[in-house]
Amino acid sequence: MKQVHSIINLSRMCWLFGITRQSYYKHFGSTNLKQKQTEIVLELVHSLRSTHPKLGGRKLYYMLKDNLQEQNIKVGRDVFFDLLRENNLLIRKRKRKHITTWSGHPFRKYSNLTRDFVPQKINQLWVSDITYLKTNQGYLYLSLITDAYSRKLVGYDLSNNLEAVNALQALKMAIKHSTDSLTELIHHSDRGIQYCSHEYVALLNKNGIRISMTEKGDPLENAIAERINGIIKNEYLLNNAIIDKQHAKQLLEKTVIAYNNHRPHLSCQMKTPGYVHENQIETQRLWKNYYKKKETVNLLQD
Numbered sequence: 001m002k003q004v005h006s007i008i009n010l011s012r013m014c015w016l017f018g019i020t021r022q023s024y025y026k027h028f029g030s031t032n033l034k035q036k037q038t039e040i041v042l043e044l045v046h047s048l049r050s051t052h053p054k055l056g057g058r059k060l061y062y063m064l065k066d067n068l069q070e071q072n073i074k075v076g077r078d079v080f081f082d083l084l085r086e087n088n089l090l091i092r093k094r095k096r097k098h099i100t101t102w103s104g105h106p107f108r109k110y111s112n113l114t115r116d117f118v119p120q121k122i123n124q125l126w127v128s129d130i131t132y133l134k135t136n137q138g139y140l141y142l143s144l145i146t147d148a149y150s151r152k153l154v155g156y157d158l159s160n161n162l163e164a165v166n167a168l169q170a171l172k173m174a175i176k177h178s179t180d181s182l183t184e185l186i187h188h189s190d191r192g193i194q195y196c197s198h199e200y201v202a203l204l205n206k207n208g209i210r211i212s213m214t215e216k217g218d219p220l221e222n223a224i225a226e227r228i229n230g231i232i233k234n235e236y237l238l239n240n241a242i243i244d245k246q247h248a249k250q251l252l253e254k255t256v257i258a259y260n261n262h263r264p265h266l267s268c269q270m271k272t273p274g275y276v277h278e279n280q281i282e283t284q285r286l287w288k289n290y291y292k293k294k295e296t297v298n299l300l301q302d
Contacts, residue, residue, distance in 0.1 A: 037073045038083065044068075045089060051258055053239035056091055057081050059263065062270050091235075107196035112221060113212035114188050119149040122277050123180045126154065126209075128189040129225035130167065131233050133158075135242040142237075142252070143170040143194070146228045150277035151265050153228070153256050154178065158249055164197035171200065175207055188212040190222055232259060 044064050048055060055063075061080050068075055075083070084090050119125040125148040133140045141162050145155035155174030159166035175182065187209050189195040195213065204211055214221035236255040242248050260274040268276045269283045276283060 037075075040071065040073060041068065041075060041080070041083060042087060045084070049089075052263055053236060055235060055263065057084050058266065059270075060084075062264055107193065107198070108201075109191045109196060110211045110213045112188075112215045113186050113210060114221075117186065121282075122147050122149050122152075122280060123178060123182060123185050124149060125186050125188060126174065127222060127225035127228075128167070128170070128187065128195065129222060129229050130162065130192065130194065131229040133233065133237055133242060133248055135244055135248060137244045140242075140245055140248055141166065142229070142233070143167040144225070144229055144232065145170050145174045146225060147273075147277060148188075148224050150273050151224070151228065151267055152260050152273035152277040153232070154277075156252065156256060158245065158252055160245065162194065164194040164200055167194035168197075168200050168203065171203055175203070183208045186210045186212050188214075188222065189225070190214045231263075232256075 041064070044067060045060060048060060048063060052059075057080070058077075061077055081090075114125065117125065126145050127148050128143070128145045130141055130143050133142060138160075141159050143155075143157045143159070143166055144153060146152065147154050154177065155170040155172070157166050157169040157173070159169075171187075185208075187204055189212075191213050194200060201211065219226050232255055236258065237248070237251055240251055242251065260277075261272055263272060264270040265273055265276075268281075271281065271283065275281065
C-alpha cells in the first residue's frame, strides 16, 4: 500500500514539474552512474599515485586512458583536470632554496658544446646535475646523470656532502652500465667544482667523452638535467618524510625504477625512458631550443 502511495506522490510531483516518471528515473539513474564512474576514476588516480606520488595530470590521464575505455568510462581531459582540481589532486611546484653549485674555483672550465646540438640517438649527450634532499638528520646531496635523448637515468649517487668523489660515483655507474661505445658522447654539466675536478675530468678523458659546461650560470643551459632532478625530487622523494641516508637510498632505488620503467615521458611521445633507451626507439623529438627562444625574447625587448 505504501508503495502505491509513493508512486502516486511521485506522479503528482512529476506532473507539477512538467516531466514524466521515465525522465525522473533516467535523470537519477544517470546521476548515480556518473557518481560511480567518478569514484572509479579517483580510485585509479590514487592507485597510480601510490607508486608515482607527484605524477602530473597529463601523464595520469594518458596512463589511465586505456583502463577507463575498458570500463566504458568516457572522461575528457578538461573534465579529468576539473575532477583533480575539485579533489585537491593537482600538483603544486616547489621553489628551490638550496645552492649546490660553486663555480668560483681555480679549475679549468669548458665551453658549452650543446648550444646547437640535438642528439639523434642514445649516448650522444649525457646531462648532469646535483640537487639536495632534506632529512630528519640533515641534508643529503643527489648526483644524477641522464641520457638526453631517452631521458633515462643512467647514473646516480646519494651522499652526505658535495665532494667531487660523490658525483664521480654517478659517472662511474653510467659508464659501467653502458653497453655502447661512448666515443660520440658529450657530457654536459654546470661549472661546479665537482665536474671540473681533476678526477672527474680524467675519467671523462679516459673514456673519450667530450666535456661541455654551462657558460653564464643560466639554468636554461642545463635545462634537461634541471628538469629531471625536479621530477625525481618533487614527484617522488619529497613525498616522503625521509628519516636518514639509508631510508633515502631505499626510496631512491625504487624511484629510479619507477621513473625509468613506468612513468611515461612527454618528450618520448609518452613512452618510458627505459623503453626508448633499451630498444633505441626513434621518437619524434619534442626538443626545446632554449637558446633560440631566449635570443628571440632579447630581440623583442631590444
